[in-house]
Amino acid sequence: MKIQFNTDKTIQGDERHEGYFTDQIAKELDRFQSHITRIEVHISDENGKKEGIKDIRCLLEARIEGRQPIAVSDQANTIEQAVSGAIHKLKASLGTILGRLQNH
Template sequence: MKIQFNTDANIHGTEELAARVSDSIEHALDRYQSHITRVEVHISDESKGKSGLHDHRCMLEARLEGRQPVAVTEHAATLDQAVNGAAKKLAHRLETVLGRLQDHRPKASVLPVDETELDVDADVDKV
């Protein structure tokens, strides 16, 4: 799983920040790594450096093998909260999408029948 890291002009995208964000995402999506080819991370400070409630935004887009991309967005007071919240949302969304694919339990095509009703020879002998 490749992680592509993007920031806006208001966030200084250091190697440390990229590593911290990547670790959080890899940990949250570990279960689904075999299905994901790439995760695009877009983080931004929507208040442009000024203090504000829920002004940090993290958008994650997971590219799945043979499927449409899955995207989520989280707004939070801090960058770490936004990343962790988006990672949890994405894991939940992938559970929904990929869980449906793996739910191939055999389904009965007919209702079960009482075996005593099928014993036709037993009824004939009684007559």
């Protein structure tokens, strides 16, 4: 499972942040890794440099073998909260989709 990390110009995407979030995503989605070929992470600040409530957005797009990609997003006050929320949503979606496949 390859994880590709992308940020917009207002979010600092240094190697330390990228490594931390990549490890967190890989750990949380470990049980699905045999079905996922790639995950794309897109982090952006919806208001740019202006302050705002829940203006950090994390979009996770999972490429599943033999299926259409699925995407989930979460908005929060911090990057950590947005990534965590998106991971939670992606785990729920993958559990539903892959659970249906195993039942058939």
